[in-house]
Amino acid sequence: MFYRHIFPTSFGYAGILFQTRPFLVKRILLPHWNKAGLLARTASCSEKKRAGFTQDLSPCPKEEVPGECLRLSANIQAYFRGKPIKTNWTFLDISGLTPLQHSVLEAVADVAYGEVKTYSEIAAEIGRPRAARFVGTTLASNPFPVLIPCHRIIRADGSAGGFSGGTNLKERLLTLERRLLCTHRRPCSGLQHRVE
Structure with a gap:
């Protein structure tokens, strides 16, 4: 049921x-x-x-x-x-995913809270450095947003890129994570490619 x-x-x-x-x-x-x-x-x-x-x-x-x-x-x-x-x-029901899609979601799940990576970086991590578009397509249909934090994957130019919940929500989630990291670690400003 x-x-x-x-x-x-x-x-x-x-x-x-x-x-x-x-x-x-x-x-x-x-x-x-x-x-x-x-x-x-x-x-x-x-x-x-x-x-x-x-x-x-x-x-x-x-x-x-x-x-x-x-x-x-x-x-x-x-x-x-x-x-x-x-x-x-x-x-998580991953039965409808191909092994390559599953590898994308696994790589994205490993992106730490408050950090971001690019679609190209995820493609390289799964051994397919030329598959950035495939990564984007897979994340566009991510069935488990937030649990598989696809909002942490951005474009190579540093812009947010697409998100199933809309760009505004993606930016709000990144801001939420960054604000909490900055509060606990050190002062931060602006959206950067990587939070260290």
Whole structure:
């Protein structure tokens, strides 16, 4: 059975699309400023197709939301308040990914909180230095944004580049991470290619 779990964050309403028996996360939905907008996105045919659902999504009654899902939503809420989140592959449904796409997501998952890398750097890390466009295409359909921090991947010229949640959200996430790193490490200014 496929379900959706919608929850508030400091950036708006976010969601988890998942299956039960076994519990697997199919997709993380980035925040939307209102719940109705996020629900409309989960109902769209294109979103369901991208998540691999062949049937309608049901809201999961609060008392029946699996513990793993509640812990994940709490971690996502904490992330949007400025706490780093660690990628846990255990419950992520990667069955629809090719091995090369999986290698892209693994490389991106290793980009540390507050750091950025370029699409070209990720391509080189996976042993395909000329595949920057492939990296970008893979990240454009990243089913697990924030958990797989595709917002930390930028263009070679230092500009933000694309993001499924929009450039504005990408820049807000980078600013959030940078602000917290700067507060704890040293004063910082401006968006730079790498935070050290």
